[in-house]
Amino acid sequence: MRWFETPSFDFIKGHKIAYVVSGILLVAALVGIIGKGLQYGIDFRGGKEFVLQFEQPVEVTEVRSSLSEPLGSAPEVKKFGSDVEILIRTDNPDEISTVQNIITSTMNDVYPENGNTVIKTDVVGPRFAEDLKSGALNAIIFALIVIFIYILIRFKNWTFSLGAVAALFHDVLIVLGVFTIFNDIAPFSMQIDQAIIAAFLTIVGYSLNDTVVVFDRIRENMLQYKTMDYTEMINKSLNDTLSRTVITSVTTLFVVTVLFIFGGEVLKGFSFALVLGVMIGTYSSLFVASAIVVELQLRKEQAS
Template sequence: MRWFETPNFNFTGSHKIAYIFSAVLFLASLTAILTQGLQYGIDFKGGKEFVLEFQEPVNVVEMRSTLSGPLGAAPEIKLYGSDSDVLIRTDNEGEINVVQDIITSNMEQLYPNNPANVVKTDVVGPRFAEDLKWGALQAVIYAIVIIFIYILIRFRNWTFSAGAVAALVHDVVIVLGVFTILADLVPFSLQIDQALIAAFLTIVGYSLNDTVVVYDRIRENSNVHKGMDFIPMVNKSLNDTLSRTVITSITTLFVVLVLFIFGGEVLKGFSFALLIGIILGTYSSLFVASALVVELEVRTKKS
């Protein structure tokens, strides 16, 4: 990291390239979302869930592989309190008794010496799923509105708020677009569920934290270097915080990468969203949020 000790990269001079790059990613993501549609999990489209209690520990990966064919799609399977209790969730449209019979019969074949007892069955209705979908959307919208107000109060300049919110929307839409495009190409589930909503809110928080650090340095430099033009001062602020930004991003990326590799099938989608979000959040802090502040400040002064 020695070459980050006294960096002098021309971030502001690269803003037009960043605009084009971001516009291509954003429009491609938006097009994929509107044409292909998001792939929702049963949290958002309804389905059935079963809790099975085995006498001995079981392997959820084996169970998922065994049930994918009979149920028509890979179910969501996770341990439920112990190594011998599992929660199975599926969007199979059959009657709940029929689906239960499919699961139990296949489990008898997979574990002939490890009988299972169905402890609980439940149906996630479409109405509940729609309410949850609307609640998740509200959570993201409220978070963005509160962030806009927070940045406005903290920096007393609407251009900072606009830049931060635009960067956040940029990150979330592109992550959703990547999930939509790769949904049928990767060997793990990228369905939108409650865990993914948590990942999106985490991405928003991470991206905002990086952006606020940059904005703080811009405010400090504007007080210390009052004779410096705004654009060179923004570039200096980005270079001043570059070492902290890169080191924080790399260390966080390592942790999430370990979670992605060793966290199991259930956490693949969640950790994959965080991986993309960390990279995008770092990029948007350096090239999107600051670029929009510069653009809006220049246009405001001209008018």
């Protein structure tokens, strides 16, 4: 079965609408990020972590909900190695012994017939958290620089490099804005932690792959249709790759949606970021990256 076998959509005409949509989303993201500030997880803020071993398996969601009020905020709770070992991470400012007593006494009340033992305690200090922040930021910046150079070498045209990097920046910033704005509303954690940084880098890779496929077809058509109007050629290239773009995006979206629904509480934030990333990445490949290439190329031709 082939979808959109002979499409003829006017993507170039839709670029002006895309500018408005992207502009609204980017402004909303920037306002949310500047107004609320990035909502960091314990990985980046610093905090305390405890590993409890129970006699019988316990539910992660029940442990989290029961500890939220005693600790003053919802902790990060996930299974640690086996079904009877639970990792609890909290940013409660009290002494580690005090926090440990709160956790153990609460667990004894919730599970009176399921004994627990603290087998490990640790402190994530502010210095370590700052190192993680700078490391995560450097990873994303370095990835964008390498991508710019890679596209420049591959396509020998700086307009393609700038279009690809701008589209990636567009995707990451919008997803980051969504996580910042809806952090206090969503029924699952949307704080920025190491898993979310991994999701952002995955989004960059997915969006780049989609964009490179479109750019490859543009390069082929530039050589094949030398007399064709540039914007018309871009439009033809987008239509030529539309079937592949849609099928890849839908199948990928299906997988990450299943992961979001059935992957458990720990993977909710990660999988939700991927769901957003796939949708926005597909949109940016069709309407953002190509639009920037068209605008820059036309200006370059006018200047020359």
